[in-house]
Amino acid sequence: MSVIAVLALDGTPGHQLTAPALAFATAARHHPTIAYDLRICTGPGFRATGSPAPFRVEADWGLDGLDGADTVLLPGHAGFRDAPAPEVAEALRAAAARGCRIGAVGTGTFTLAATGLLDGRRAATSRWHTAELAELHPRTEVDPDGSVVADGPFHSAAGVLGGIDLCLHLITLDHGEPVAIETERQVFLQLHSPTAAHATDGAADAVFNAVTLPGSRIEPTTRWMEANLHHPLTLTEIAAHAGLGVRSLTRRFRAETGLTPLQYLLRTRVQRAQRLLERTDEPVERVAARTGLGTPANLRHHFQRLTGTSPSTYRAAFRSMVAGLTWPERASGPPSEE
Template sequence: MPVIAVLALDGVPGHELTGPGMCFGTAARYHPHVAYELRYCAAPGFRGTGSPAPFRIDTPWGLEGLEDADTVLLPGHAGFRAEPPPELADALRAAADRGARIGAIGTGTFTLAATGLLDGRRAATGRPHAAELARRHPRIDVDPEGSVVDADPFHTAAGVLGGLDLCLHLITLDHGDPVAIETERQVFLQLHAPAGAEEDTGPVTSPTATRHRAGPHSLGPTIRWMEAHLDHPLTLKDIADHAGLTVRGLNRRFRAETGLSPLQYLLRARVQAAQRLLERGDEPVERITTRTGLGTPANLRHHFQHHTGTSPRIYRTAFRSLVATLTWADGKDADPAPPDGPSGAADRRAANRPA
């Protein structure tokens, strides 16, 4: 199981400690093949988190927790402008030397930059601090927008929602876009299927999440084919032919592997695709209906309401409002930018990930 070591530095914003746990934990909860061990490691001088709601944590791990970690995450913290303690810098260099992946969230990039590991590479931090990072470390090519920067094995980002952007990037590298997309949705909207719900009721979760662990005769190739052809009028016979099964055999195998019938699975996949399109674009419902194979706008609205409890229009508005509100709040830094650096609500709004 991959080990992710999250460094707790004094004055770290609390959500930058809890964010990775929420993100990686959600990925594992909704996808049986995903597993992570999250390890919180107290850095030298750690006393507690920063404002607005400081708290203390107890952890058995110090810097020794980095020694066998596959990934080291470095959140922002109040004293990010100070030189890191020598033992912390040495631990980060040692992790890099043995091939560990290192991620820096927001102003955590300053601490990673102070080790010299980012020299000659591209990196990102929160937009209010990008100009300062470039001044302090001229050998680093700073992304002024705070976008996720992959300079393998170093990964840096603005730290939206406590590092959600960076964590989702790492999940994408580990498990692909579908897992990361569904993880993002579940973190934002918590569309948890209620325990004991009927097969075709309750909020939409990832079709992969309902799937049992694949056996030697997994329907995985057929499921991926279905998900790639949602805009086609797929029938039970089409699906059975692709799987090389009779219709009766297909139904039996689908229920064994997913807990759903083939057509129930197909419907959920189509509604989930509609969610993604509503979240990330401005296409009208009519166009989304065509792309997802749901037939007519009325049919889309009916199934969307049944599976999510809301209409497509309200879903799109609520999702964007939630993302904008939370990313605005995340832009508030525990240690304000110096007067000559970018700051303010306009910069925070510009840092929001596009819907």
């Protein structure tokens, strides 16, 4: 089990505390072999979360919660421009010294940079604070786009939706891109607006099982299948690639995924269709061809059966949902804390 310690300093935005719990719990809930232990740790002087709706947090852990953690996450906080308390800086340096992975969300990067751990390294912060970070900590190379940046054991990002982007990046490192992609979809489904509910509620549980974890005995074959979805793969061809007989292949797939090879193939195709519908403007005809489902009619049939909705309705609902959960860049300046 991977232990993740989230260090809350006074004025940490509440959504930057809840986002990691949402992301890592979602990954674990939909992939039974994944387990995360999330610790909320409060730093010295912590009183409450930041605006716009401050609330008190009763945490079981203080700085001692960082001991033994595999990952430490450092959200933004109200006093990010100030030097961190000596005990906070010491705890972060100690975590880094024992090889702990450290992630900074939004203005949490200021605190991490103030420890000297980012000297000579690349890092990201809130887009509204990139120039200020570069000025206050000139030894840190600041990414102006605020995208997720990894440099050695240090990972940082702007903090979109409370740091979901950084959490998904870490899940990718831990368990591979397919798990992260499905976790992202599940997170958005949990945050959906009422108008998107009918089109997306059934899309979640129906297809998430079409994932194998890194190190699985069938992973090379499932990766080959994913790379060749546009071809009409047969059970015999899949077995030949795996170097197994059809019966042995089927037993292994059932043991590791709960699905037969052809069920796994179909669900992988529908997952790819979901991704294309979410992220591209390609017409249904092209989506059907790229996923190996052949015709639009065949795509609609299998998509409806596995997700409970049509491809066009799913695309419209998902985009409406995402638009309601994101916001345009504001020209007037930063919020009180991102």
